[in-house]
Amino acid sequence: MSRQVVIVGTGPAGLAAAEHALRAGARVTVLDQAETPGGQYHRMLPEAYAAKRPDRIRHGRAEFDRRRRVLTHPRCRWWPGATVWAFSRAEKRLHVLRGQSDCSGRRRVTLVPDALILATGAHDRTLPFPGWELPGVYTAGAAQALAKGERVAIGERVLVAGTGPFLLPVAESLLDVGAEVVAVLEANPFATVRKGWTASPWRLAVHAGKAGELVRYAATLARRRVPYRTGRAVIEARGAGRVREVVTAKVRADWSVVPGTERTCEVDAVCVGHGFVPQPELAVAAGCALDEGFVRVDATQETTVDGVFAAGEITGIGGAVTAAAEGAVAGRAAAGARPDPALLRARDRARGFAERLGTAHPIGAAWRSWLREDTIVCRCEETTYGELTRAAEDEVCPGPHALKLGTRAGLGPCQGRICGPVVAELHGGAERHHRPIVQPIRLGELARTEGEPE
Template sequence: MSQKIHVAVIGAGPAGLAAAANALAHGAQVTCIDANDQPGGQYWRHRLEQPGRQPGVQPDSTGHHDWKTYLSLRAAFDAGIAAGTLAYLPNTQVWMAQQREDERITLQLTSATAAGTQAPASTLTADRLVVATGAYDRQIPIPGWDLPGVMTAGAVQALIKGQGVLAGQRIVLAGTGPFLLPVASNVAHAGGSVLAICESADLSGWLKNLKAPLAVPAKGIEGAEYIWDLLRHRIPYKRSTVITAIHGAEKVEAVSIARTDKTGAVIAGSEERIENVDCVGLGFGFTTQLELLTAFGVATHMDVDGSLVADVDEFQLTSGANVLAAGEVTGIGGAALAVAEGTVAGYRAALGSGQAPQQSEVAKELKTISRHRAFARAMHQAHQVPDYWSGNLEEDTVVCRCEEVTAGEIIQARDELKAVDARSIKSTTRAGMGWCQGRVCGYAASCLATCGDKHEAFAQSVANTYKRPVSIPVPLGEIADLEDSPKE
């Protein structure tokens, strides 16, 4: 009897769960590495009601969509654990990934114990790797965005889902994209007040791409549910509206908003101020977590929304040998798309070298991927990151919060020192040199360095921000204990 193929899956969100479940279904031995304390990712985030409570499936679907899909994937996942064919490593991250000479993959792991202390480092070797690390909120600097009480829209939602905590009682949400709607719904259901949703797009872009959303009716139904919530809770939804400044002495207290014209420029005289604000949630799309994939040198491209994403074939295989990718790392598109991609990736990963699934065997998933990718393109085209922000910055507006580098310093480095990409900005100003290593400021620094040009120079600048051999902060001792290189 031949030895089972060992598939490592990084991430246990929709894509990772689906990849693990389908790799198991096709006879693989699976290890799933997850930064959270239980499967579900950001989309199916669970709450630990009391300290010390054992993780488990929530009793109902409150605050979640596609719950039946989760229960089905979780049942397969838990069955794999019970059968000994799946090893689940929660609270664990991969800080380095390397290809061996025999094209197997070695992962360096770091994890936290239940007490929050660092567990001993470990190494995992697998035949195939599925990267399903997802994405996080893209951040755009706005005057006053570094005040306490200002956070990403995703953080507002995560606090509600994960901790049952409202980030504030009087919240303004701003940015662009449909994600602002579920966040507003979560806040309203948790008892908070959403004073306004400021959507920078005028939404006319949807009219140019009606075919794509009509092909995914579930998205329309979900959107209708959110619109009903806005009406029921009397939440103002302001199109073509942006936050120009956030005000407060020691924390956020008010915001200035303004309307924009079709070019994205602020309309003079349209400004107004919203008072008595204790939280601002900003959402300008998402940034993919590609650090582990770029470590293998896989081919990437700039997606419609300005995100760098991994190139994959129809079965989710990247240009790296035995390295597959699924979910948001191949392009921001939502949970249904991630599940379909994960399902295909899991099947492909479980097969022998050079083998591929028959298209007929994954026809349903391939159809879902095609439709949801078209929907995602339409969404990104209708909700472009607004151009107003770079011209709205004040000289002392902080762009890199780790190193406290201001917009004035970055622009000076660009104009006087010819620092025209994120890497040279990092060298001349230290922007991106801090704890987050450019995860927060990399997009903004690239925009400022390239004067807003979203073409080749911008794409290369963004790509440079991902070049991190060590993907997360780890103790120096773990690096010192590394062997020189992975061997056969």
């Protein structure tokens, strides 16, 4: 009898996992909180837009065809609007809510699969700076989501800043929906970026596709006369009621500000992206071990929990190609098939790109010098940098747990998903704790009778 595989997430990793699990003969159930598959990378327009060529606003026709091929397969069940809110370790039982998150009619169901693949992805890494809480300041991912998924520009005059190649497609998406992109600022100096991408040049051939993609983005910026500057960062946003201007400055390799290089730029929106952080909450609930915040996996993408696999950004930030390569290995292994050497080699080659990414676009340790005592770090609870510093220096109540209770940083609606990594970096020590309820759920939904296991 074929194995039942459940996959959480329909980004590049989840879709590749589903495809290869189906090829290996498994019965597959694919879950995602979104109403449409694809994740951030392959985000689609809502069906109400009735786009004649929806594949043209995504990264290639091939991936669009994969989505359609996988989700219409007779052995695949596609559950959009499905939130996994808990995981029972003893029975390896997934607790799922089906339905739109903003309505009260969601149905509770459970799944007990033979194998589980976690492809929950990552979200924007945010580094606070004075004024970052102002309306009009967006993460790069949010700006791109609105542009790609809704054809909405976050502003008329936008500055894109941060670090990493993701800034380039974000700028392109903003240009496509009519925004004026003032500039793209890469915080790392040119020497750092060049060293990361040109080290061991004989290995670059396997990443020729990615290189071509970056060249295309660069050509788009040049054609639209959008400056791309390295070694410069946004260190402050200003405005009454919403952002009206930003202060940029030249920064050194460690991201410390070079005095006297501050410049003011008028904008009505700014999007900042400093890489990504994984979303391992469900993996932690399942009992999977983490390494520096990422889910630990073996050669077949299996975690430290038997029958639970992980792929994509929750195992390491490496981009869509790496995520899909890991998903392919995980899907085949979860279906009980023998490892495919070709898939393993493709995954290992893709991971080389991830290593270059980290070397070329690191986070400089001196970014905290941008902060002032009244700079908000936790937006949910409006906890400031000064409050965190004073609490961390309190010898009476030492440790990350006391820091959290004393300042409430990380205890708001986002449960530390945004500020958690920053607080940990600033005052070292916040760790991922198991939460019985992984995603928000209404008390009425929690009390409602659950459906029969599937």
